[in-house]
Amino acid sequence: MEVSLHDLMQAAERSSMLARAFNSREGFSIQDDRLPGRLFDPKPNGPNAGTRIFSEEEFNAALEKYYTIIGCSR
Numbered sequence: 759m760e761v762s763l764h765d766l767m768q769a770a771e772r773s774s775m776l777a778r779a780f781n782s783r784e785g786f787s788i789q790d791d792r793l794p795g796r797l798f799d800p801k802p803n804g805p806n807a808g809t810r811i812f813s814e815e816e817f818n819a820a821l822e823k824y825y826t827i828i829g830c831s832r
Contacts, residue, residue, distance in 0.1 A: 778828075778830055782830075788822075788825055791821055793817060795814075797811075798810065798813060
């Protein structure tokens, strides 16, 4: 079966929206889209040790934008 990139992107979008609809029906909301707190801590080792990839505030702002882009309520 041949499919285009556009077909694959549409299938991924449908799948994502179906999962979001299921979660919404079950009572999950934007407050449940959280990452473990340790991911907001500075990196403990490696070349970029001591630097933070992103803050919790940046993550929450990006999450708000994502919900707006996909047209889902918070």
